[in-house]
Amino acid sequence: MYAMYVRIWKRISRSNQTGRKRMRHLRKGLMAGTLAIVLVGGLITPVAAGESYVVYEGDTLSHIAARYGMTVRQLVALNGIDDPDLIFPGQQIVLSASGSGVVSGAEDDADEPAPAVVSHRADEEVAADESGEAPPYFPREQIRELLIDAAQRYGWDPNLIMAQAWQESSWRQDEVSWTGAVGVMQIMPRTAADMESWFFGYRVNTWDSAYDNIEMGVAYLSVLYEETGSVELALASYYQGWASVQRDGFFPDTHDYVDRIFKFREMFANGELP
Template identity: 35%
Template sequence: MLIPRWCRMTAIAGTMAATALLGSLPVSAAQRHTIMVGETLTGIAAAYGVTIDAIAQANGIANVDLIYAGQQLIIPTADDDTAQPTAAPTAASEPAPTETYTIQPGDTLWSIAVARGLTVDAILAANPAISDANRIYAGHTLTLPGGAVPLSTGAAGANWSTQDVRQLIERYANEYGLDPLLVQALAWQESGWQQHVVSSSGAIGVMQVLPETGAWVSQFVVGRPLDIRGSVEDNVLAGTAYLHWLINHFGGSLELALAGYYQGPGSVARTGVLEETNRYVQNIFAIRDYIAHHGVPPR
């Protein structure tokens, strides 16, 4: 079922307005900031003198493009900023090599940065024409600073059979202590175990992982870059690890974890499980039971 999973309201505006709202606030100590309508992380980070990555990491924000009016942020001090600054070149040093990357539908600066082993701030520094990190457009070309690694290309999953994918799901489900039939049912509901499937919202592959979700999982759950677009294995790992995180996040509730996978954990916490989401969850349980009784998913 290729339906956008994140039900959300974005707070989008120019960074100048956000900076004006925050410019008089102290930046000497970690504190909380309540997001106002019209603010962006770009403006908030600039006003407090920290990086976007530092705020995102301090608050577990999966997608720097999406924040909510009324949401409270922990603002780290400059000393807590874990982003690695780019060393200034000396007179004797040669300029770092650069590459270019064409933005794809569903990309965010956060997901691009994680996939390439960079930070959002490093990409912004290499692309001074970008005035707002929350606004990038498919088809535009980015300059990527030295240290970038190529994204995988080619027909992802072209050589993977249905049985291969099933066994891969089972392996990662077992590694995370999850019911393999449940993870298989989730993946079947999402894509029919097909890596080439991309939803209208940009969710990718077997587990239908949004780029921003994959980037967050890679950094905060798995601990290494994941290529959810070009690697079937990374896609399955990302979706399985994320489901495991959601189960823990919701105190062991499979129903709420699956609802969070579809609707978004923040939305579930704020508004409860929507009727549409409840149907999605019950359908996954039905697919799991079908696989248990028949050995194959329904067709």
């Protein structure tokens, strides 16, 4: 069904020696885990006392739990949530009880495995530019145009790329995760540096430029598709890491991530999302 999404990418990468050479370097990087850092599971993640998270459209408790190294059960207990499947945009989710600086999966949750801290959000310090300012805001309509343009240039279904970007950041270039993932496509600095070196060959400004951020994310997804031969595996590898997906299969949160993107894709196709 999705085999034609990357027809342009395949044609470009196979049509010249430079593209093939870059793919060999990228394959080595993927195997070594340098483009997508191998997941770290079961960590006790430090969280500032009283820290909270504001829910965006498309978020789920499992997604938030994975981002902060917690379990859904912990979030439910901390926030007095009756239905774990029902949260709302703008809702504030408490991540740590007041006075407690650490959330541990060892308490009352021994029978529930800690969620995976996924590759493209792990093992990186929080990104910040020299001024300490957040990335700039871009209007949603402009982001939409950039996503469609990048999808068409790389041969992807625009609805799928819009759906992935919606899942990643709700199309917010000014979104920076606590681990340093930046912008619309939530690009990790190390992934960006490796892609700049082996794929682009020049500096890509994923912080200030929504165009560059989207270009980086779509190019990286295309690399993963070229390596895996599957849209589902490429999306899972973007989230969890290619080496980890090969070794461990999908983690539960990875299944959720991929399923949400396909759901959002249908919603974009039907005009139910902007």
